Amino acid sequence: MRELIGAELRHARLTQGRSLRDLAKSANVSVGHLSELERGKKEPSSELVAAVLRELGLSLSALLGSVAVAAARTEGARPHLTLAELPAEVTEIAA
Amino acid sequence: MRELIGAELRHARLTQGRSLRDLAKSANVSVGHLSELERGKKEPSSELVAAVLRELGLSLSALLGSVAVAAARTEGARPHLTLAELPAEVTEIAA
Numbered sequence: 001m002r003e004l005i006g007a008e009l010r011h012a013r014l015t016q017g018r019s020l021r022d023l024a025k026s027a028n029v030s031v032g033h034l035s036e037l038e039r040g041k042k043e044p045s046s047e048l049v050a051a052v053l054r055e056l057g058l059s060l061s062a063l064l065g066s067v068a069v070a071a072a073r074t075e076g077a078r079p080h081l082t083l084a085e086l087p088a089e090v091t092e093i094a095a
Numbered sequence: 096m097r098e099l100i101g102a103e104l105r106h107a108r109l110t111q112g113r114s115l116r117d118l119a120k121s122a123n124v125s126v127g128h129l130s131e132l133e134r135g136k137k138e139p140s141s142e143l144v145a146a147v148l149r150e151l152g153l154s155l156s157a158l159l160g161s162v163a164v165a166a167a168r169t170e171g172a173r174p175h176l177t178l179a180e181l182p183a184e185v186t187e188i189a190a
């Protein structure tokens with residue numbers, strides 16, 4: 001789990017063209033700690049993930065949605081969560 | 096994040112009608128530790144989450160998909176991940 005979360009956070013940072021140093025400074029965390037988080041070397045605390053997401057302007061739901069998709073890929077299968085199982089507010093998007 | 100993960104794991108356990116004691120034993124973790132995990136009192140390690148999911152017969156993608164939906168609810172908005180942004184293997188399910 002931590003590897004997938006780290007990879008998604010790294011991807012989001014790179015997509016925004018931000019350096020590790022810049023993001024670490026904004027999120028008030030050391031460069032080493034952020035780097036370990038991105039590489040899945042350290043279990044991320046919920047607070048650290050929240051701080052990084054805040055700086056990236058991303059929501060927890062967006063991160064976890066992406067991580068769920070990445071996890072499904074590593075499981076070599078389509079996500080176990082099918083549209084039929086999703087609540088109405090999500091399937092509405094498809095309409 | 097840990098509160099949402101814990102709540103989803105608890106929900107999954109209760110849906111299967113399993114006791115805290117039974118699941119803790121199967122997952123080789125103490126009852127106290129599993130209880131803390133479910134209540135979001137302790138940051139869950141990726142290994143513990145994996146062990147509990149294995150015992151519940153759930154995938155990480157299924158858990159994180161549910162947690163993403165729960166997170167979107169607490170954010171008071173629809174998930175930021177729209178179907179248009181999902182990769183082909185996920186949107187296929189809608190077909």
